[in-house]
Amino acid sequence: MSRTLTSTPAADGFHVPSELGPHAGCWMLWPERPDNWRRRALPAQLAFAAVARAIARFEPVTVGASAGQYRRARASLPPAVRVLEISSDDAWMRDVGPTFLVDAQARTRGVQWRFNAWGGLYEDYALDADVAQKVLELAGCERYCAPLVTEGGAIHVDGQGTALVTEQSLLDPRRNPGLDRGRVQRLLERYLGVSRVIWLGEGVVEDETAGHIDNLACFARPGEVCLTWTEDVRDPQRRVCAAALERLLEARDARGRRLRVHRIPSPGPLYLTWREARGILPRPGIRALRPGRRLAASYINFYAPNGALLMPLLDTRTDAAARRALQHVFPRRRIIGVPAAREILLGGGNLHCITQQQPLASGRS
């Protein structure tokens, strides 16, 4: 069923479509690890369930859970959400799931990236490393195995030949120590089916993924980018945003267009509270989660199911402005705020990180 192909997507006429195009559905995983999610992941499970329920109003959702969590996941989710056994080390489907591709014949395939737990954040990641293969087998899609250590959250595309990445994550020596920028760029071109890669520098500060683009910036549509933005010159995040803006304004996309940049206000800065930190089971070799640690919060980490946009609600001081900004960029999408987003943020990501859309292949490019 899920045959492994030895060619490349570009050679076979496949490309990654815009994630704002039509979806066949959404894949998610079920959180459980007590050394990352506080209080034995129970609040996170409620948060993930709320997200799955919200997405299921717009497109089919599948949630993968371990055998041990299956009954709990099944009981926590409505019948409209499909619950299957897919074990993971942690529940970041964006990063461990496949990156789906389509072609002009309306076929869907997938790329499995090499996975090493974001450059070694965990020691054991054998389950995470197999998630993409399992999802592609479930989806009935043929698979490309890219010889590049990266994650779905490290990559955005416009669906018209342009990719958007950060140097911090794609050129991370803990991921691909042997690969230089030219080689990484060629691999991205071949496996994403793009002809232009726009390189930003660093990602959001304190992001444990080491600079994933999906917390910093994303395409709103071809020629338009959303960028998380702060005016606060005392915030170290300010420098990152300004540098990203500068590169975006200098860039041209695959079709030679200059980019229009929408600045989406940043929340916070937000910090892990003492109360939140104390619910996390410490384990040797796993990141320390100390009170006062800055959280890598960003409204860019949204998920857009068919016809809607789920945005994380993170900070009452900025939520309304961010919602207005996103509604302005996406006037036809119904914006839905997710109050449980802080719980997901505590685990190290947000709505985009815990979801992976499967495109509805239409045959149009």
Next chain:
Amino acid sequence: MSRTLTSTPAADGFHVPSELGPHAGCWMLWPERPDNWRRRALPAQLAFAAVARAIARFEPVTVGASAGQYRRARASLPPAVRVLEISSDDAWMRDVGPTFLVDAQARTRGVQWRFNAWGGLYEDYALDADVAQKVLELAGCERYCAPLVTEGGAIHVDGQGTALVTEQSLLDPRRNPGLDRGRVQRLLERYLGVSRVIWLGEGVVEDETAGHIDNLACFARPGEVCLTWTEDVRDPQRRVCAAALERLLEARDARGRRLRVHRIPSPGPLYLTWREARGILPRPGIRALRPGRRLAASYINFYAPNGALLMPLLDTRTDAAARRALQHVFPRRRIIGVPAAREILLGGGNLHCITQQQPLASGRS
């Protein structure tokens, strides 16, 4: 997706089709428990892989494996066989999988029976108890939950209103202590969509399933039954076969027909060898597997994928005669002998026990 229905199949116009009708595919599980399968289940895994490969020549096969065995199962099976995570306590998909139903609108649904490990053969069976639900969710089929403790191997149907069962398994006080024959029969009628139940007495001797019909007799087509048979009057099996024959010859099916009975020679008697027994890890509370124990061997325990019939090869003294007998009954099916069948027999069942066909609903009844 897999909604649970509170009505019954009979009330909704659904029935279990003949398993000799067209299949959409076949579901299997991957064996691993070292207290049932000798030598850490490695020979059994080879046997199951050979069966999956053989079936995959005729119809799509899905094999469910635990997270821990996923890579091994995936590497042991060809790409044409789909491998998914479905954890089980043991690997008897016939018994723990759903019983599929069809209706005149070509819809497919499934029954999940209550499962208690064949009346308590194991103490822990939470994973086995969930397999049917997981398969139905994967197959995208709605689910009926029957209030009856039984297993798929305890039931055969002709697809035209008749079921064939044994009293030994269906009236087992360790399964349904509160239910009398009349109540069990009504539940079978409602959940299988049949109007007539033919009751045989006991099953094959030493069968750990406590008398599953699928080792003793099966429908070849409406009005015709295959029965395992021995002429050896010193064999205790002889009495069981003769009693079954008597009841079959007395019976009328749902359409009032008398049954034609095809006697399929029995192998053996066959016994567990010392060498085989010593590879099984003993565990408290699990059946003792001592050398010299009789094996519940039967050629009736075959599996018939589209256009073929996989028969267990069990005994060089009887294999050829059994093959001729089966070819006579199924002249259009390609008979394929499975040499690995003894390994499966050592675990307590055979080809029918480790498979579960999903019918191809045609809309014709």
